[in-house]
Amino acid sequence: MPITTDIAVWVRRHSPAAVVLFCLAVPLWPQTLAGIQPGVLPKAWITGGPNCLTLPEWQVHEYNPSFYILRESGCINYEKPFLYLIFGRDRALLVDTGAGASDAAAVTQKLIAKWAQQHQRAAVPLVVAHSHGHGDHVAGDKGFDGMPNVTLVPAAVDALQKAFGIVNWPEQAGSIDLGDRVIDVLPIPGHHPAHVAYYDRKTGILLTGDHLYPGRLYISDFPAYLASTRRLVAFTESRPVTHILGCHIEQSSTPYVDYPIGTMYQPEEHSLELGRAHLLELLIELERMKDHPVKLPLRDITIFPREPRPGRGEPQP
Numbered sequence: 001m002p003i004t005t006d007i008a009v010w011v012r013r014h015s016p017a018a019v020v021l022f023c024l025a026v027p028l029w030p031q032t033l034a035g036i037q038p039g040v041l042p043k044a045w046i047t048g049g050p051n052c053l054t055l056p057e058w059q060v061h062e063y064n065p066s067f068y069i070l071r072e073s074g075c076i077n078y079e080k081p082f083l084y085l086i087f088g089r090d091r092a093l094l095v096d097t098g099a100g101a102s103d104a105a106a107v108t109q110k111l112i113a114k115w116a117q118q119h120q121r122a123a124v125p126l127v128v129a130h131s132h133g134h135g136d137h138v139a140g141d142k143g144f145d146g147m148p149n150v151t152l153v154p155a156a157v158d159a160l161q162k163a164f165g166i167v168n169w170p171e172q173a174g175s176i177d178l179g180d181r182v183i184d185v186l187p188i189p190g191h192h193p194a195h196v197a198y199y200d201r202k203t204g205i206l207l208t209g210d211h212l213y214p215g216r217l218y219i220s221d222f223p224a225y226l227a228s229t230r231r232l233v234a235f236t237e238s239r240p241v242t243h244i245l246g247c248h249i250e251q252s253s254t255p256y257v258d259y260p261i262g263t264m265y266q267p268e269e270h271s272l273e274l275g276r277a278h279l280l281e282l283l284i285e286l287e288r289m290k291d292h293p294v295k296l297p298l299r300d301i302t303i304f305p306r307e308p309r310p311g312r313g314e315p316q317p
Helices: 006-013 015-026 104-118 157-166 222-236 276-288
Strands: 058-062 067-072 082-087 092-095 126-129 151-152 174-177 182-189 198-202 204-207 217-218 243-246 300-306
Touching: 058 104, 067 104, 082 104, 082 243, 092 104, 104 126, 126 157, 157 174, 157 182, 204 222, 222 276, 243 276, 276 300
Parallel strands: 092 126, 126 151, 204 243, 217 300
Antiparallel strands: 058 067, 067 082, 082 092, 174 182, 182 198, 198 204
16 A cells, blocks of 8 residues: 555554555565666765864765765864765756855865866866755855856745746755756755755655754754655655765664764764655654654654754754
8 A cells, every 4th residue: 555645544554663664665666777876875974083183174975976975074063064966967066065164165176177087078067056044054155156157056945946947835846957967856844944855866866954864853844844744755656765865964873862962073873874764754753743743763863843043953952
């Protein structure tokens, strides 16, 4: 029995474990994965310490030759956000610009130059966009000011609609064609009013920003967050999802245990990648609590419906 838009009815008849196991066993997208480009994720990420003098300010990982993951060091900012650089034939897309004293512009330009050299071609133009507008995702924007061949899309609803062709916000998805590479752009407000997810059709990777990642999922608008999660589930019913990648890791490798706010060094942190089962688990629990939202620790995530802290969307420590 497939998950439907009336998921709450079905959930009342089944345990969360049964729902997740069923959805894992019976994919809701076509069986063929033809055209999906594979890639490799690292076994562990650099966090920030124990000795900051020996660590790079950025960890750059090549998932595959056209998809790069950047992580800002916890020695620069405890948020340690992840950024994503995706190359198409005609242009590249950078999602987010980092936190604090971020020099994402310089790092990204060097990567684009290296990519162009490897492919024996001229550097491609860059589109800089965001998962959402909190400070730890837009702090590096200023570094892109005045750069040639760079288009900066502000983290605002009207700007996102114009850049990605989203007519009806937040119900309708938009897209951007990088040249033989289409990225779907899905409005998912709830954590932030101008939050979006990005789905890369080439790799099957779904970038969910601060909506879903291994850590504390801060919810400022619960009805909007629930509706956004429903849309993500519906969107992924007919598409392969190889990984769900968010912008932070706050969870430890020990189930139900997260690192406190402000932790710089996380030597035993959770993996970055989640799967569609986590998205389904999230929706199940949100549906259960929709009339009475409460903090709920789960194995790999914590649902956290609270008033946001200015600048990030977190509660006060």
